[in-house]
Amino acid sequence: MEEKIHEKIHWADAKSAQVSADAPQLIATGITPSGPIHLGNMREVMTGDMIYKALLTRGVEAELVYIADDFDPLRKVYPFLSDDYQKYIGWPVSDIPCPCGKHKSYAEHFLDPFLSAIEELDIHPRIIRTSEAYRSGMFTEQIKEALIHAEEIKEILERVSGRKLEEGWTPYYPICSSCGTISRAAILSHDIENHIVTYKCSCGHEGVSDYSKGEGKLVWRVDWPMRWSVHGVTVEPFGKDHASPGGSYDTGKIITKEIYGYNAPVPVTYEWISLKGKGEMHSSKGVVLTIRDMLDIVPPEVLRFMIAKTKPDKTIAFDPGMGLLRLIDEYDRAAAAGDSREYELSKIATPQTTIPFRHMVTVVQIARTDDAVFDILRRSGYEIIDKDAVLDQANRAKMWLERYAPDDSKFAIAESLPEVAANERPEVKAAVVAYAKSVIDAEWKADVLHNAVYGAAETAGVTGKDLFTGIYRAFLGADRGPRLGWFLEALGREETLKRLLEMSL
8 A cells, every 4th residue: 555655656756855854955957058048958958947846835945056067168169159169179168259249248148048948837946146156265174175086086086987087187177377278287296385387288388276266166076065065955857977887976976075075966867858860858969948939839838748748768769740749638637627836836826728729729820910819719718818828828839840840740721622522522522511411500619520421421422531532632631630620620610611512512
């Protein structure tokens, strides 16, 4: 019995139960804004947000922070950059010019749309930029300790990771005052009292770096555990690459304990999100679906639902085509039931409609104006409470059709009876006309219109398939189309009957 109860606990509640309810908790998420922040990256911040909300449900004092690693160096000229960025390789991304010229820096160019998107997703973390933290002197004492204990840290890294580090290895990389790069420079001396190191960069320049002013940074495997201790992180989601045996979490939990006297946060390892037909999302390879791209199409609560319903250690294969419609249908069912934890963690206080997305996909392909959208929906029995929310959903449906819909989801109503319909077999024409007459006074609802096909087909002596095909040909000139009942309901009684009865001529 206990096992069955445990199986029903949502993963976010299970993780939140691993920390004390008697002390404040800090959930940290973050990423380096070196390229478009995509749907795969979003899994981290949404995972953190759901654990944060689960803690609040328990009555635990908690805070969510998003750490923008904008002090990391640009690794290479990515496919989305011009060759002009070659000269900035190695520079902190916070110090590199914006690609579009509209933002303060390269980092902000990618952070700005991301931070806007998470607001729409009902995620409201405190933002910490590492460039500001380093340059404010927040990490001065911790950098000093890392330099003093460099040999101990080196021993931990070599022992746990199994990798041999080079002679003269240092946990601190100065920013070279000559070439501007975060350099694996040789540290020549350390003035502990004044927080200064002298260094020799690989470019040949010898200089001085004041780490109390952010003139350098710790290497990742030391920077991460150092930040846990400074910020007081108690829970942190991170990708599976950091969780491998001997990886940065394994080394970090020892460094944070032995060097900084702090216990590592509860780890929440998550798997990647892959894009159907393209594999795992990577900004550096150009395989991305940005959060902005998705929010143009998918209601934010549906994106939250995708993460909420899947345990972090399970991969998500995202299909922005028909798979997206199935996901929206699944969310609609959860919303109708209203009692699942996945739904509770997904819903947000934004205007919503009760119109199924699939139906809206049909409506926008029939309607030629916004007013026509409202007319069709009212005819289908939907109450229009919030016009802006309806138009927002209509625009999402149009975007989906334009960008991701398979061809068999798209249609266009012929201006007049198509030739293929006019040349139909006489018995099929008769069946189409019989169908039209059978629904003249029927309730104009999708299920009624759909089921009436079978009775009309039987009466006319043709198969249901023949009659479905005949009706589609009359409107679309094609053998198939959207679900017939939804289509005819949206089209309306007058226009439907007018076209179908043309088959008798």
